Amino acid sequence: MSLAPPSLPQDKAASVPPIAVPTHGPGGVFAVACSTTIQGPALSCLEKVLDLPNYGEWNTFVPSASITSTSTSPGFPLQDKDLRDLAGKDGYVTPGAKVRFDAVMVPGGSSRAVDLEVTFLESFGGEEGGRVGRGYRVVWKAVGIPHFLLHSERVQEFIEEKVEGEDGMVVTRYACWETFGGLLAYVLPKAQIESGFQRWMDGLKDVVEGERK
Secondary structure, X not given: OOOOOOOOOEOOOEEEOOOOEOOOEOOOOEEEEEEEEXXXXXXXXXXXXXXXXXXXXXXXXXXXXXXXXXOOOOOOOOOOHHHHHHHOOOOEXXXXXXXXXEEEOOOXXXXXXXXXEEEEEEEEOOOOOOOEEEEEEEEEEEOOOOOOOOEEEEEEEEXXXXXXXXXXXXXXXXXXXXXXXXXXXXXXXXXXXXXXHHHHHHHHHHHXXXXXX
């Protein structure tokens, strides 16, 4: 089932009260959240987010990203065949992997490295013959900073829906939120994080819908 609350900001990124995340649970200082509808299949949207080597084609918030180490733990089995196929591609996000984002907080500015660990990559829901199809979720958390100083985890969900009256047409409900906690969360640049999430969401929507035209 979806973990997204129903009240996420629509078509914009904004700071909101803390939203529970899988690893850290409820609590925190604040969250940045956004949601939108993308004209395209959920798996196509998810693939863009997993495909780190090609972030530069659409993602002005994180134009460069790479895997720094992969998980050797057997504790991250992928039950969904589509997810196994994607995770098996070179440079794609896999559960347990360590990732480095070169985030550009201000458009045109310099980048700064952010180290992350992928905590979940999973599918959920879906009803045979129903309007709401399969959903996918990818989650990562920040690493390298003491928990009491700063911790965060970001959730992105992609839920496919059939469009009524349009034979075979589907859209994806995209939901995204990251909750920040710890002492340093009180002084984080919220406006810059909101701008980054907005650029990420807009870029994802534009690249997926552009490929369908």
